[in-house]
Amino acid sequence: ERLYAILDDIDKTAKFTPVNVPLREGFLDAQQKVAFYTDHQIFDRFYKYQLKKGYQRSQAITLKDLRELKPGDFVTHIDHGIGKYAGLEKVEVNGKTQEMIRLVYADNDLLYVNINSLNRIAKFSGKDGTQPKMNKLGTEAWDKLKKTTKKKVKDIARDLIKLYAMRKAQVGTAFSPDGYLETELEASFIYEDTPDQVKATADVKKDMEAPHPMDRLVCGDVGFGKTEIAIRAAFKAVANGKQAAILVPTTILALQHFKTFSSRLKEFPCTVDYINRFKTSKQIKETLEKVAQGKVDIVIGTHRLLSKDVKFKDLGIMIIDEEQKFGVAAKEKLKALRVNVDTLTLTATPIPRTLHFSLMGARDLSIMSTPPPNRQAVNTELHVFNDKLIQEAVQFELDRGGQVFFIHNRVNDLPQLGGLIQTLVPKARIGIAHGQLDGDQLEDVMLDFINGEKDVLVATTIIEAGLDIPNANTIIINHAHMFGLSDLHQMRGRVGRSNKKAFCYLLSLPLSTLTNEARKRLSAIEEFSDLG
Template identity: 65%
Template sequence: TDHQVFQRYHKYKVKQAFSKNKALTLKTLRELQPGDYVTHIDHGVGVYSGLQKIDANGRLQEAVRIQYKDGDLLYVNISSLHKISKYSGKEGSVPKMNKLGSDVWSKLKDKTKKQVKDIATNLIRLYAQRKAQEGFAHGPDTYMQTELEASFIYEDTPDQAKASEDVKRDMEKPSPMDRLVCGDVGFGKTEIAVRAAFKTCNDGKQAAVLVPTTILAYQHYKTFGDRLKDFPVTVDFINRFKSTKEKKETYKKLAEGKIDIIIGTHALLGKDVKFKDLGVLIIDEEQKFGVSAKEKLKELRTNVDSLTLTATPIPRTLQFSLMGARDLSIINTPPPNRQPIQTEVTTFNEDAIRDIIYYETERGGQVFFIHNRVKGLAEMKSFVQGLCPDLSIAYAHGQMEGDELEDTILDFMDKKYDVLICTNIVESGVDIPNVNTIIVNNAHQFGLSDLHQLRGRVGRSNKKAFCYLIAPPVSTLPPDSRKRLNTLEQYSDLGSGFQIAMRDLDIRGAGNLLGGEQSGFIAEIGFEMYQKILDEAIRELKRKDFRDLFREEIRQQDDYVSDTSIDTDLEILIPDYYVESITERLSLYSRLDNCETEEDLLAFHQELQDRFGPVPSQVEDLFTTVRVRKMAVELGFEKLFLKNETLKCFFVSNPDSPYFQSETFNRILEFLQTGTNKGKLKQVGKNGILVVEDIANMTELHRFISKMLKHVKKES
């Protein structure tokens, strides 16, 4: 067939295809149930107690009801849902509820903000230094680069293609690249590393690939060697399997520039490693390196392009903490014809283990048996050998002699053994497609990311893979271990690393994100709220202390208000007869509230139509509200009131704000004089209000605001 002729793999269609929306809505994690704690950015922590219909001038509206200390109630309009977030601190700890109207919350918020600002300042300063430094600007892709990419036997997944574009674009810029590529186990991050390394070799520079384990160094050496065998580059590796003499030889070649790509463990950070001309530094599984190693890395990479690959995904929300120093690419789509790994938690049972092993070997596969105690490996081997006398079994661990370990692993790759009993030395990045069952003994002693990584060692081809976690009876385990094992059982879909990382956060509590000092805050204000405060702080810093650096960015989003609240007496809600379930309604409200662009809104509208039938007028108004809110932010209004057919627009509340000297404000005044006869300005206290008569419904409001916005943007 053509696949054999062109050495390409056949592309299967998986029955239950992986849908993007399923992967990323952390909806399951975020769904609010009555009784959950929530944090409101202006009022603090309270208890969510359902949606409630409210009568506004004889028309129905829906609001979220939050209870505060001493039975105070707060009703939050559905158009300001983005101000609420679910409280997530450490699981099982009960937060202090705030009292409405007291200043405790605002003090806490300011205190957090101040602390966060100190940290954020350092991050941004680091970022500023990097941006200011001159790195090496790589040339555009050569024909060899194109050829390398074309010779990839799989088809690039969309995310992979995008990540590799991003990386190459960063390399072509004069400032040094610092990109983090986050993708689940087995989603093709190595290929991106190969392309980046090759690109730098094309420009006559060297690439260094840093990996955490000895086996992985060897494995990458083989992968890189295979991919680049038809190209004029030399690849070599350093690990402790090599004799001192061989290492010296390698270092010498490296300094003379005879080796283009070097792959190695921590040894690469040693004193005697000199590069002739290092172009790009690639770090695989950065979370496995210790602090001192990372310090050395920092020295290496001030003006070298650096690319970090990690599979234990950093929850999207933490991306922000990297925002100061990193660009992020996420690979979410699994390669075609991958199947989810079936995960089961069982107790230690000889018959079951025998059946599992035989099931796998009879379909021609091999088995990993993970037992994380070096001392007990030999006994474990004889135990398994006793269960399956006719199979060949080997064991491997990190304290074996180099050659012996290497031979064992290679023989296992060559299918000389059926079962490999080993410590978690195989954890990161070992790629043996023929192994499709992994048994983890004493799984309760591993952390979540370790288990997720181990599970990622199987299911790397198109066969169904199995992962068995052996642990004592669940009832005897401590609650944290129990939750960990359940999490893995629950999220066994492809690309579920994200959800796992989020759960990890919930189970352990979000510790110190950026340093030791502020872990206490998260417990008091909840994790998402912490993110929001962090974002605000970063924004203020960009506006004030680092104006020059972010001039471009500020010009694009020079907004004077960050949010507009809209209050109306119209019937704006999702009616009960349209969507019955309360949790579903709430989730729709918050998704609508978070739609960023017009495309998002249209897609969401389409989805509603598909799921629930023709969209009623109240819901159409809801969409209009979101559109109006976006426009009002651009125009600089803090609040819009629409009551009794009169619209009141409140300008920025701070009378000394630069907004009143801005082009936008002048344009609005001009519009009121020439473009419309409906509006007039009023002064109430210190604040200016724009009052517009005869606005009966949302459509008219939308028409008026968009006309005004058009005028403001027209000549600018």
């Protein structure tokens, strides 16, 4: 078009026919006395090469990765699908020796990939421990799989966009500005708010007072006072005559939140109740009836809150604590519940998807990065399992009047480990907690520990999320290499919740025997032990 316009100005008789061919530069044909030009040469532009489709830089394999690949590792070729890496091989092509990557496909078909086309290969990433199905060369299967996957991803994205658009367009409850009750509640907080707490509280209230539904993620390190923000938000809803639901991942946490909420709100006209599996079905039924009649203002519960038989009289706000613990199915149910309900999500270790939504602007984000005053970082050390270390750590903690968590994720071995600690430190009173105990037993053990009647709690990760026992300041995690990063971080967050110096000992097999990833995880958790 630009050429037509220019020629129109200079010489109307000149004619030309554009030919669409990707050429790097023009050339001269001496026999026919014709000069060929490309558009970017005329306009002095840089020619943009069309690269062959490959993986993105972050996914494609690098030479460094190639050195680390072992024969038998699975790799994915963008055009041919999943095959096995079978080493490098020198191959002669047109008289030149070149190094090629050798891939084996189904039925032992071989594929040689030139070392220069590394961007077309990526390391196979799928579920750990399951063998992927190898593709056959020269069939349509891989292309079909790529197409259906692309379609699925698009569908999911479309649904999500629809949901978020609906939420923005929907009219939720616009709560009235703070009354004297809310001000009273904040004044009765025994600690001084950290600057981030002040800001997060203000943000949450502003969202609640706005006409469209709130969807906010409050992200703060373990023990930075996220629960207090939840209490204030829930109470604001109650003060406006609405109900609040608080969803927590574990039974123990439901009990603990119930305690925290009750003690914070005992001076206020507000009823708090909870449902978890510690209660009998009769008790749960009573609670649910009260919720439906509107006699319970704040209800705290595990996934049980998402069941069909839970009906609210007038739900105003839904608070999700530790949302990284809920699966997609639970979240889908939540979505149906909460199109026009204000939602507040609290987490210390957000899942990438949630974080991405927040950064993308589909959700609002508040970050709490200032620790409460007098907080000290948790001293984190990596060790191989040894009795002496356990003995010294437990003894030291008991001598300063504190309590100890000992985490081990095999229920069967807990009594044995309890016995071991008993032998090492005879005066320690030991409790054992795991998810297979009866509701009552588990509750008793936890209460004994919370009330300081037990010194050492030998437990599975059931204690991981959100427990708040300021007097426990040493945690020993056995087989630390078996846990994910978020688990380790959450468990370490159980200690160091007061002004005492806290210790976290990670016990694992010798580092040389661990997988590369496990090594990285442990060194990361040891390295990043600063607050926030």
